[in-house]
Amino acid sequence: MQPILYSICDRLKLNERRLFKLLNVNTASFNHKLQGTVRMNKSELFLGDEALAQGALDAGISGAYAYPGTPSTEILEYIQSLPETAENSVHCDWSSNEKTAMEEALGMSYAGKRAIACMKHVGLNVAADAFVNSAITGANGGLIVIVADDPSMHSSQNEQDTRFYAKFAGVPLLEPANQQEAYDMVFAGFELSEKMKLPVIIRLTTRLAHSRGNVIRKDKLQQNEIQYPEDDRQFILLPANARRNYDALIEKQKELTSLSNSSEYNTLNLGAENSEMGIIATGIAINYVAELFGGRDAIPYPYLAVRQYPIPAQQIQEIFSKCDKILFVEEGAPFIEEMACGILPNDLKISGRLDGTLPRTGELNPDAVAKALGIATEGVAQLPEVCKPRPPQLCKACPHIDSYNFINEIIAADANTRVFADIGCYTLGALPPYNAIHTTVDMGASITMAKGAADAGVHPSLAVIGDSTFGHSGITGLLDACYENTKMVVLILDNDTTAMTGTQDSIVANGILDKLVNGCGVNPENVHVLNPLPKNHEENTVTLKKAIDQDGVSVIIARRPCIQIRRSN
Amino acid sequence: MKYDIIISGVGGQGILAIAMVLGKACIGEDLQVRQSEIHGMAQRGGAVHSHFRISDGEICSDVIPLKKADMILAMEPMEALRYIPFLKEGGKVIANVEPVVNIPNYPDLEEVKQQLENAADTFIFDGSTIAAEGGTKKALNMAMLGAASPFLPLSEETLTEAIKTQFQGKKEDLIQKNLDIFAAAREAANV
Numbered sequence: 001m002q003p004i005l006y007s008i009c010d011r012l013k014l015n016e017r018r019l020f021k022l023l024n025v026n027t028a029s030f031n032h033k034l035q036g037t038v039r040m041n042k043s044e045l046f047l048g049d050e051a052l053a054q055g056a057l058d059a060g061i062s063g064a065y066a067y068p069g070t071p072s073t074e075i076l077e078y079i080q081s082l083p084e085t086a087e088n089s090v091h092c093d094w095s096s097n098e099k100t101a102m103e104e105a106l107g108m109s110y111a112g113k114r115a116i117a118c119m120k121h122v123g124l125n126v127a128a129d130a131f132v133n134s135a136i137t138g139a140n141g142g143l144i145v146i147v148a149d150d151p152s153m154h155s156s157q158n159e160q161d162t163r164f165y166a167k168f169a170g171v172p173l174l175e176p177a178n179q180q181e182a183y184d185m186v187f188a189g190f191e192l193s194e195k196m197k198l199p200v201i202i203r204l205t206t207r208l209a210h211s212r213g214n215v216i217r218k219d220k221l222q223q224n225e226i227q228y229p230e231d232d233r234q235f236i237l238l239p240a241n242a243r244r245n246y247d248a249l250i251e252k253q254k255e256l257t258s259l260s261n262s263s264e265y266n267t268l269n270l271g272a273e274n275s276e277m278g279i280i281a282t283g284i285a286i287n288y289v290a291e292l293f294g295g296r297d298a299i300p301y302p303y304l305a306v307r308q309y310p311i312p313a314q315q316i317q318e319i320f321s322k323c324d325k326i327l328f329v330e331e332g333a334p335f336i337e338e339m340a341c342g343i344l345p346n347d348l349k350i351s352g353r354l355d356g357t358l359p360r361t362g363e364l365n366p367d368a369v370a371k372a373l374g375i376a377t378e379g380v381a382q383l384p385e386v387c388k389p390r391p392p393q394l395c396k397a398c399p400h401i402d403s404y405n406f407i408n409e410i411i412a413a414d415a416n417t418r419v420f421a422d423i424g425c426y427t428l429g430a431l432p433p434y435n436a437i438h439t440t441v442d443m444g445a446s447i448t449m450a451k452g453a454a455d456a457g458v459h460p461s462l463a464v465i466g467d468s469t470f471g472h473s474g475i476t477g478l479l480d481a482c483y484e485n486t487k488m489v490v491l492i493l494d495n496d497t498t499a500m501t502g503t504q505d506s507i508v509a510n511g512i513l514d515k516l517v518n519g520c521g522v523n524p525e526n527v528h529v530l531n532p533l534p535k536n537h538e539e540n541t542v543t544l545k546k547a548i549d550q551d552g553v554s555v556i557i558a559r560r561p562c563i564q565i566r567r568s569n
Numbered sequence: 570m571k572y573d574i575i576i577s578g579v580g581g582q583g584i585l586a587i588a589m590v591l592g593k594a595c596i597g598e599d600l601q602v603r604q605s606e607i608h609g610m611a612q613r614g615g616a617v618h619s620h621f622r623i624s625d626g627e628i629c630s631d632v633i634p635l636k637k638a639d640m641i642l643a644m645e646p647m648e649a650l651r652y653i654p655f656l657k658e659g660g661k662v663i664a665n666v667e668p669v670v671n672i673p674n675y676p677d678l679e680e681v682k683q684q685l686e687n688a689a690d691t692f693i694f695d696g697s698t699i700a701a702e703g704g705t706k707k708a709l710n711m712a713m714l715g716a717a718s719p720f721l722p723l724s725e726e727t728l729t730e731a732i733k734t735q736f737q738g739k740k741e742d743l744i745q746k747n748l749d750i751f752a753a754a755r756e757a758a759n760v
Binding site: 042043044045154178207208210211212213214284287288290291295296365366367370377378379380381382383384386387388389390391392393394395425428500 | 579580588592593595596599601602603604605606607613614615616620626627628629630631632634635636637647648650651653654655671672674675676677680681684688
């Protein structure tokens with residue numbers, strides 16, 4: 001839209017700001033109107049995840065790194081699906097976990113090329129060591145960390161808000177409000193990353209990650225050539241260098257805040273006459289406010305739509321000075337709201353998630369926002385009573401069903417049996433009719449928690465983990481157990497894929513798993529490979545019983561491919 | 570023009586494929602689209618739905634507010650009932666007659682149908698039979714799309730083109746079966 005805008009400004013002899021003022025519009029609504037009338041390119045439909053992926057390819061990445069995790073999985077999947085990825089030698093294979101992905105992307109940035117690392121919010125915990133230190137090294141080639149948060153925990157264990165990580169590490173964060181912005185922000189993010197020599201986070205939430213919308217693409221950028229950092233010490237975080245780099249990072253914060261205050265993605269509109277209340281909305285939350293009034297232009301209150309961080313302090317001060325009270329509408333945690341409230345007494349009138357005007361947790365929706373704005377709606381989210389819940393379940397003929405069936409024989413025979421499970425389809429073993437597991441916490445926690453429990457004297461102590469999750473972060477736990485020869489059993493449910501997120505390739509497929517188990521130091525007599533089929537039920541129960549009675553750590557590899565991959569083959 | 574649809578069913582019934590076809594048809598007619606869908610855990614045999622919004626102007630929210638949907642298009646009856654709170658006054662329900670009974674406490678089917686009839690302008694349609702007669706039960710989704718199509722702000726031509734694009738690369742006879750099932754259902758519904 002920029003070229004058209006410039007030519008209009010040129011003809012009218014106005015700058016953009018003046019033009020927008022005359023038309024009483026902001027940048028976003030002007031662009032929207034322009035798109036409606038002057039279709040330069042035909043739009044295409046993209047999932048939020050796909051818009052980021054296409055944006056990354058068009059903005060000249062040389063590599064994308066990720067481990068699957070809902071709602072971020074489709075970013076790398078989309079990149080893998082395009083012929084242009086291979087044609088342009090863009091790296092697109094899965095990594096073992098988010099930490100390796102983050103470090104690989106950082107290595108590509110070190111070499112001067114553009115890279116993205118993609119993960120779900122809890123994946124950033126796994127990658128946190130590399131991520132936080134990447135703020136200290138800074139970037140060389142553009143580096144974007146795309147993190148998909150999952151408020152309401154549709155497919156997650158918590159609803160942490162990645163904006164805290166950005167502030168913690170001291171890096172800028174962009175937060176698209178729609179699919180077009182998701183696409184555009186990859187370009188903006190790389191520009192910002194290469195200008196400030198810092199990694200940039202793009203944060204999105206489930207609703208945008210998994211929603212399709214119209215996107216108009218830009219001209220493609222070329223990939224960077226290899227170019228090493230000018231400063232030899234930049235990436236060597238010896239304390240002396242790290243202290244110097246950290247000072248430089250702190251120094252950059254002023255400029256980052258100034259960029260936020262003038263960002264096209266932080267839309268301050270003080271035009272509304274009613275200044276009784278102002279609205280500060282973040283990320284996609286502005287859409288819910290706009291929905292209630294029939295478009296952003298029709299919002300009858302002054303508002304600030306924040307999509308670039310660090311927080312635009314000056315703009316926030318401006319809207320506070322104009323309005324008697326402020327409603328915060330944030331998709332995620334009350335991140336800015338908490339900062340604005342502070343802890344000392346003040347006479348600011350602030351409402352939002354903290355005072356209960358909006359729900360304290362969970363994702364927002366137009367109805368919750370309507371209630372916060374005092375707009376009456378007829379809708380009641382009450383289910384007809386006859387409607388029963390239909391939770392997810394293991395597929396018919398899934399190998400995990402057979403594994404849980406023989407595990408349940410052991411539980412039935414000995415009530416002291418404790419089963420520590422992990423993250424994957426087999427987490428569904430928690431639900432009826434199996435009711436077979438006692439814990440699920442994070443990727444890899446099955447083996448380590450089973451070990452801790454065994455250390456405490458629990459017996460039998462069983463860990464249940466999938467092949468892909470074992471590759472992600474189960475191996476180190478098994479090393480711990482082997483080092484001490486802890487009396488416990490690790491069941492690796494090897495279905496040859498990462499099933500829960502949609503059957504992505506497992507990095508420990510093709511016979512590597514057995515070698516890894518042996519290589520960790522498990523006594524070969526304590527390794528049992530079995531086929532979880534109904535006809536083998538009794539034999540498999542006997543094998544598990546034997547493994548429980550063996551000295552030290554035993555490993556059972558229950559091997560049968562996921563029926564979803566068998567179908568697609 | 571604005572038209573909001575909730576497409577619902579059970580994981581594996583092809584809800585996302587309907588949404589993809591609708592999306593392609595909208596692009597074909599130069600319309601704005603928002604289509605929110607469920608991925609991940611819920612897809613494993615659980616209740617699945619997609620919010621599909623069509624407009625010739627700006628669409629703000631990715632999700633449809635309560636009592637604003639123009640249509641619920643459901644692959645099975647109870648999954649139609651689940652989204653009734655989203656349907657506007659005078660909105661339409663198009664539901665396949667055959668239930669997916671994969672839970673132990675599936676309610677009485679007649680009662681589900683009765684409640685649907687009481688709650689909305691309901692059209693219970695036998696998409697399962699049309700798909701089976703057309704040679705592929707898996708094309709239930711295209712049968713239900715066919716049944717809904719006379720009421721959508723999209724032409725038969727763009728929908729047909731969109732189905733062809735959606736199944737591009739599949740075997741020719743499978744594409745034809747899907748097209749025939751769509752057409753048969755459209756005709757059966759358009760009375």
